[in-house]
Amino acid sequence: MKRFSVFFCVSVFLFSCLVESKAAPLKQQNDGVYIVYMGAAAPSNNGSMRKDQAQLVTSLIKRKRNALVYSYTNGFSGFSARLTAEEARSIAQKPGVVSVFPDPILQLHTTQSWDFLDSFSDKKISAAIRPGSASAQPSSSGGADIIIGIMDTGIWPESASFHDDGMGPIPARWKGKCEKGDDFNSSNCNRKIIGARYYPNSDDQGGHILDSGSPRDHSGHGTHVASTAAGSLVDDASYYGLAMGTAKGGSPSSRIAMYQVCQSFGCPGSAILKGFDDAIKDGVDVLSLSLGGSGGFKPDFTTDVIALGAFHAVEKGVVVVCSAGNSGPYRSSVVNEAPWIFTVAASTIDRDFQSQVILGDKTVIKGGGIHFGNLTKTTMHPLATGASLKLDNATRSDDARDCVPQSLDPAKANGKIILCETHDPNYGIDDQKDEVISAGGVGIILIVTDETRFIAPKFDTFPGSIIIEKEGNQVSNYINSTRNPVATILPTVTITGNKSAPVVISFSARGPSLASTNILKPDICAPGVDILAAWPTEADLNRAIPGKNPPGYYIISGTSMSCPHTSGIVAAVKAQNPKFSASAIRSAIMTTSIQTNNQNAAITTTSGETATPYDIGAGEANPTASIEPGLVYETETADYALFLCVTGYNTSQIKLISKTIPKDFQCPDKLTEDAVSSINYPSIAISKLKDGEPKTVTRTATNVGPEESVYTATIEAMTGIEATVTPNKLVFTKEKKKLTYKVTFTAPSSPKNDIFGSITWTSGKYRVRSPIVVSTE
Template identity: 50%
Template structure:
């Protein structure tokens, strides 16, 4: 789920009053636009590019220099500027301009998790050199860049104790700002930048002009990806243990692109631009557009920045979004991005209900209840507490705003129905109940029950509809129903796990159904990681406690850095591998089984499909030794753009790889399925036709080895692999094969899933496939 922001209403009102007093009438006439001009010409210096951007602005405005906000001149060419709509339209017609779009505001997609991943991953031989993998360089040379809300540098997760010198190839800076100096960087946190240029906002929120994290999200993701091992970590005693990142010896560089009101696309592009020039090895981006807004690739700041980063050999890992469980909601679906869905781990946070009839009901939630453990508090259903003066809008059973009589709920525990489509948000309900004198709340929520939200000192827990029936039966059986809500306890080794988080966005991609997204899944529910320790909201801190240096947070935002940490380790062992090879290693070694050795399920209890978890749950150990990889050459993405529908002239601007680039005459969206991806997606397969898909695999294991193919397909499909045996030698590293898909007599309109696995007896190189009928 997205992070819950605790902004003070008075501060926001003050900000808008400030704008009004300043008389900023221009804000009504102009707004920020991004002008994207493709790859930076190889023969242009950064100064030349900036001058060309100013000249382009001057062609539509006499105040061009004052309108320029930021110039992109390292990884790609373009700029952001404050323009009128007419000026933006005029610039879009200029030669060399690929796209002009309004600056979008993206949102954040917001530790036992690593131990759990290791437990469920495939066991492999620890002597990697015997299987052909190169000896690692100093693993601490791997540099992870994070586009996020900044960082809290004092956290123990970012200590540089015992680390060697900063890699000489690093060209970044440690930008100074409010409560942040160059001394805050060290051999672990080697770079920090901030991209807020809005002095009006900074007048109210001074922390916006600093790499320092005032939100917590960036600190959490950075420590998940590459934080040091910190013993004795917990969230006020819950989830106690050692917190650590996936690549504890990697370096961290942060790019603060998200602020109090979201993540401007212009700032996201600036972060990508600088990260490319600074020398990061990979980028972790837990940000994305909402599912209802899916910009095309040349108007999506993340797709644009990631394209140019990947062209420079930088792996880009992104969150899939939090708009699940609805289908076709996955975001960050460009094929050059590694897209991550979210799953649970084998830990949950139990807060049980004790009834007056001596029955105990299991609940889920994080609270530090000070209620008596004995059931002595009156229990009431929301509908029974309806206010006589209620206007009829909303539902008392849902405890909607102003539907309840405060006299009827004072001193009582209130049972409420809760779902994501309610007019009143969950936390608004809780605030309303608490202010009306209720002593606790029980929320009925089948969808969100698996995610333990934090309620701090107010006793709240969530239950299923089945459990609610038991409670309602008890309420109706006595004149004086009583209960209590117990404080949360941590339950480890919970089964089954992993399961797909309800909020995790699902495929197929609405942009291109011939690329299977998401790519892979990773833990993203109630993840313990570092947090900011300056919190002016006492509601977030249990009574008598100081702000915790750790927090439990859920979202695909939390899943993304798990995969980034795995990718960083692969990069350390295989310095010359491309981003596509690293992605392939992660995808083809992923697992589809939970800790009961049964198929991973969704929040609804159904077997998860590739639309839910992509290739499966990431396996940190197995990914180091994939056997075969599906690599992608730079030109392959250009042919993808041809098949997607971009013109050769546009593609020539996007890249400097090949000047005068021409698209094949037969380009079509169906041919996107031939991109050398580790998974296969086919759309519009008719009941009478067939489709042939080609793939090339590269051997990265033993020199003399034979792989055999096995197919797992549903009865509605015939799937044939040609050839079904591949023999690699010292001199033959790459081999191709084809997969022929055709319908059987039982074929019907449906989404059909299966897999193709190549094995040499040691490695299992698995590719998921999804086929959509016409």
Template identity: 55%
Template sequence: MSAGLHLFSHVLVLFLAFCVHAGAEDGRRVYVVYMGAGHPAASPGSLEQQHLQLLASVVSKTRADKALVRSYRYGFSGFAAKLSKEEALAVSKKPGVVSVFADPVLQLHTTRSWDFLRQSSVETDSRPASEDGAPVAGGTADTIIGLLDTGIWPESESFNDRGMGEIPAQWKGKCEEAQDFKPSNCNRKLIGARSYDGPTAEPAASVSVQSPRDTIGHGTHTASTAAGSPVSGASYYGLAAGVAKGGSTSSRLAMYKVCGPFGCAGSKILAGFDDAIGDGVDVLSLSLGASSLQIPDFATDPIAIGSFHAVTKGITVVCSAGNSGPNSGTVVNGAPWILTVAATTIDRNFESDVVLGGANTSAIKGEAINFSNLSKSAIYPLISGQSAESKTKSKEYSARFCDPYVLDADKVKGKIVLCDHPQRAIVPRKAKIGALRSFGAAGMIMIDDEDKAVASNYLSFPATVVSAQGGAEIFSYINSTENPVATILPSITVNKYNPAPMKLMEVLLLVGNPQPDVAAPGVNILAAWPPLNDSSSVPPGKNPTSFNLISGTSMSCPHVSGVAAAIKSWNPTWSPSAIRSAIMTTATHKNNAQGALTLDSGEPATPYDYGAGEVSPMAALRPGLVYETDTEDYLLFLCNYGYNTTTIKRISSSLPDVFECPRNASAAAISDLNYPSIAVSGFEGEGSRTVNRALTNVGEEEEETVYLPSVESPAELTVKVTPERLQFTKNSKKVAYQVAFSAAAASSSLDGDFFGSITWSNGKYKVRTPFVVSSYRRRAASIRIIRGA
């Protein structure tokens, strides 16, 4: 497991361990009371008074003042309060309340990555990129990226402000002062930093001094990936050396510290959204989310709530899709107003090879990060896990997996041990490593086809991961000689690896519905890190690093946030939906070997894995056409999703009084949301299903341009696009079209998922819209539609 993913597991375990303690001694805990948009004319002070009055109608006035934790006043109305279960139920029945829910704790979910994206990008114009490959946010607007995360390490060189102009006039935020954080820590790059404290679902012992400073590393890493200033000579102890930079190096950064060692409290997330809206950010980046085991409904999901109101204020919200694959339905942050990002590999490997003794001295490729000090000559005794079995403890198959409780320490000492690691291993890799190290093993070779694309970090312990084929070669050598020997070489950086990008089959795979919108680099990403003196993460004899390599959709999310900020800089009047459309319709579905995107197993990947494809930063600056959606479109989506008119009117203050959900609202109508991808479910192959879309011309052609469609479709489907051409003029910039899906004559009965795309082109721009048609019989029992019906 990568360092980043281990952090997420650690957070979850700690939360579960302390959740019993999370409630206060008097039986009360923090609840979030969501009251929709609030009245647009209300002042922040009057909203807080309304919240106190509502509380006082359930508890005493004295208790109301003490119970109120925080009030949300800028982007939406609501508050967090310390209540009993009975009091929370009473509040939920009050007029104007949309929902009341217990404060949840959500989980935390670069040198070469931007160069790789630049190389794989389909360039449609001559707009500039930086010398190092990232898109330049050098347009007419000065953009601000806000991050809701673990805080920031302001002294990092990635946040220097050399060459940057004055702070944008739109900025209304602040740089908070704390014991270890001063307003002077902010500058023209890091223009704001806030943190949130007070009673939450976290145990009292976990609440640290309120400060924006990052002592975990996650927020520093994501912030520098999104908009870090270029830093020459960056590396992780010599690995991945190069220029570290963000995607939008000219953008400003604002950090909202909503996460701590025990996770990210929902009440703090909403506070971060509320302040970010009032502060004037352009893009919000959230590398966190709910557990895929219990995905909340929109009305009780802090991220869905906060992002909805941010988007209605013109802020693009980008979120990570989670790391909970490979089971279906594991994507989180799937609301259609959020740009949801999956993670892929880049063209860089960290190779740690195995050299065998005897006549065959060729190296067997391994993947890992280790700073092995073993001799480069194969002089260390090599055994398999079976050979180290303790005869008094267990069976051979567990010894083959190197499960610690069945190994004989005396048989392991001084040897390199070959271990098999099955896909559903009961004992995690880290536990096996710890046991072998404590037993005095010289090193470990792990066979793991599933996780080999993520280079796990073993620091100074000589360990590497090989494929099943490589493992078979090593087994064969062990069985062919009386005294097998080997060595494990320290890691080296291998660039221009292909094929890339790939979706990971196990650790980061996101399948089923809903699907992510787009994919971006998220594996072994180098970015800024707090130089904390933690002996468990620093190789012997080394100083703490200022950069770190970690993996997860947490790392892919800020890549897209940086692209979104660059688009906003070039096109300051574009809406969040136009920015999302530009990113999705220009995404590439090819790898650097010009083949279709695959999983790391070599199997074909689908839109369930990567959405519209891998983000293409340069092409996204000039998409030609965009799909636009507004607030009313999203509210009609909620009608079709099942919300009633009364609730929806509370959510939005911009609706006319005459607004009513359509009488024929249904899940099937969700497919007509004007989205850059098309999803149709419940399709049995009888008759046809028609989906409506509309495209807006944002290209340079002001007088007239014509786009023609091309369709890629599986043989089982007939796909008809009407009209056969889209003609845009100076007075007709938005044109609608329809797509009719029906079964091919030879396939009247369909069962499964069918993928394809529709690409509109005028010879200069290509606007690609992927589609998924899913049969009712296969998915009706479990599908939860968000992207389409």
């Protein structure tokens, strides 16, 4: 199998990598390659270079013929090139240059999931427009004209999820292309996959090995996310019979354009920027990026390639959806936090992969995990703890307890099912499973934390199950109370609808944003755990069952999976509301989201605590209600420019970056982070509320429902804080489609902890909710 380190490789205890690789750590930058960012594209917008850009590139090529890697001319201006540090410093001083920085290497961060989301629908919407509806046909809605661009590892075009049956002609406005390459030609594109590009020049010629010279996916990640966002309907899709159902993307009638910006060594920033540049020119409506940097670092928006590319895409009307990252549950671990990016956290669905453990005393424990072993209820085997099977010369007794390599004695372990613990984070499930196999064991039971139980590890054909600590105590007590303990582990079965969901998964990155506590991130939450979607059928990319062909579908987890779920919903909203701006679409999804689970209780995290906006943003995405939001908050380029002022850009730099801001725009002389709180965003975040000193934020709502509408405000009580809305009633008419209100917050004493609430505007038909965060930082 090709080794591929990805951002969905979640280090959650024993699940060190969900595609079972142990690749070397990613290089932090593309050695010798620098990105020269020059802001807005040439005014003509016909793909030509700006004069100052052309002069720099020409001068560079004269000195170093092969220095140029990419030029950016469509959505923005600039280039990437192989430079010395001195050359980079010199170019940074040239007129028209905004920033110069080393080329970073970023990391990559379904059937039942869409049925589960549909179950939350609180509006009756016809099957013809319900995203993910099994009865929807590709030609049944305007979604056929929506183009979702995917920046990822490429695509496996032969997958049944990319068939174009029933789809009409490719939209005439499409300007992209299907690039030929190794084992890939124009015939691999169709009316579903309408574009495919790849970026081989991102290699720095310093040792990186390209997976292929084509858009073909040799990882699986890109194929998985593309089918999640816009896969066509496929009956009886499954992973060897598990998660059986109709596979479908969030917008099955939308088109797909793949931009292969990632290779096995990671995702070079220079290629990501070129992907943005091409996608803007090609005419995509949505861009989905399941990738990003490492969490826990304050972003620098002069060097953040996703933020820079996304800014120009959003300026052109493209909705940019990004994964929040997998560095949770740690505070301030969220990435892709620029306010023009739609940032997505990950949650569970109501499906479990159960691998039941049956003890000799008939006790049944509903363990988890995926395996296709051949044990049955009647094939009981001796059961023992790893600690009791310690190899005599093992260095540490705890090693045998955890079943780490070279810790178990084959003479003692042979023929047994072994109970292992998981205290050592240096070893993962494959290490422990392999040790049990090498010692002659016939099955493995792993005791994990309650939070870890939410993800199903893969044991392949070896019988295996994960159980929580309480259940582990049951097994241990049984072993200790019985002279000849025995057990069996049954093959995995799929269970749906019988557990509280959604739950915010532990790996999902959390707020508050390090960019600014006055913008709430993440924005939304969507399914990202044990998601079934399309996968290449290349043998090396599959954990195939002996004697069976790869199934073409695979189950993986990560915010990489929640991102395309949201991208599919974005496409569905765009299809039904073609005049909505990028920010209006984001607002529609955020303000109609859900805060309760399928048990009608508050959504929780895997630790059992009530989820806060730092965990789920506005809430769990609602694919049906978002199509008719009632009101939207439109965030303008001037709002984003103000944010850039606060984060360190000056007026002249901002005017280089954007040509759509008002000509008289100036960064305020006296600027504090409080200004960010009044950006017209669908959520509200304020910070450092002091004793008795009020803070006021402003919002402008746009009516997209019936022309004559009246909305009344309700504030969710926030302990120790008084919040007043002025006015508390919005009366929209044919002439008044936009109305502004203010919310003033006052506290008699400075809050000691972050406080959460919401403001909800309701009419007879619509409910428009914005979360509120009052932070102490």
